[in-house]
Amino acid sequence: MTAGDRIRLVDGDITTLDIDAIVNAANEALAGGGGVDGAIHRSAGPELMVACREIGGCPTGQAVITRGFNLKARHVIHTVGPAWRGGDEDRRLADCYRNSLMLAQRDDLATLAFPSISTGVYGFPIKRACRIAIREVIGHFSRHDTPHSVTFCCFGAPDTERYREALAEEGFFL
Numbered sequence: 161m162t163a164g165d166r167i168r169l170v171d172g173d174i175t176t177l178d179i180d181a182i183v184n185a186a187n188e189a190l191a192g193g194g195g196v197d198g199a200i201h202r203s204a205g206p207e208l209m210v211a212c213r214e215i216g217g218c219p220t221g222q223a224v225i226t227r228g229f230n231l232k233a234r235h236v237i238h239t240v241g242p243a244w245r246g247g248d249e250d251r252r253l254a255d256c257y258r259n260s261l262m263l264a265q266r267d268d269l270a271t272l273a274f275p276s277i278s279t280g281v282y283g284f285p286i287k288r289a290c291r292i293a294i295r296e297v298i299g300h301f302s303r304h305d306t307p308h309s310v311t312f313c314c315f316g317a318p319d320t321e322r323y324r325e326a327l328a329e330e331g332f333f334l
């Protein structure tokens with residue numbers, strides 16, 4: 161099984177995925193918000209906020225896990241992307257992907273989906289961000305069997321095309 165067989169690309173709403181875990185682009189307070197964070201909390205129901213309050217917060221670049229409650233996804237991995245300030249944020253965005261993948265591996269979750277972390281409200285340029293996302297996932301796959309597959313769940317055709325182009329740069333034609 162090659163890395164390419166373990167990567168999926170979909171254009172759609174991450175809250176609809178029937179999968180072991182979806183990743184949330186959260187904030188350090190785990191306080192909910194707009195964008196994908198708002199959509200995940202709406203679909204999961206109020207118990208998700210209770211679980212986030214119990215955890216208390218999450219530093220940028222780190223990741224924490226909760227149940228998925230009313231979502232089809234069994235779990236939510238909450239990670240906090242860096243806000244774009246002009247170029248020094250690559251490492252912390254890579255940390256988000258790496259730490260989310262390591263949590264999925266620790267908890268033996270076979271299927272995981274990422275939204276495009278930091279590229280909405282936090283303003284990270286999509287082309288740069290999705291190259292980082294793809295490289296971290298490929299790097300994880302080269303060292304670990306779990307998660308078995310990762311879905312990049314893009315919200316709309318333009319973002320999906322950016323991911324398709326960045327995957328092609330790495331030799332994956334999806």
Ligand code: APR
Pocket residue numbers: 172173174175185186187192193194195196197198199241275276277278279280281282283284313314315319
């Ligand atoms: N499914 C998949 N992707 C989605 C969805 C959805 N339902 N809704 C939005 N997106 C996409 C956006 O189009 C964007 O490409 O998620 C990506 C990330 O955008 P944001 O949700 O704005 O996340 P981010 O840029 O990381 O900003 C995080 O925003 O909502 C607040 O609490 C959050 O403060 C935090 C900040």
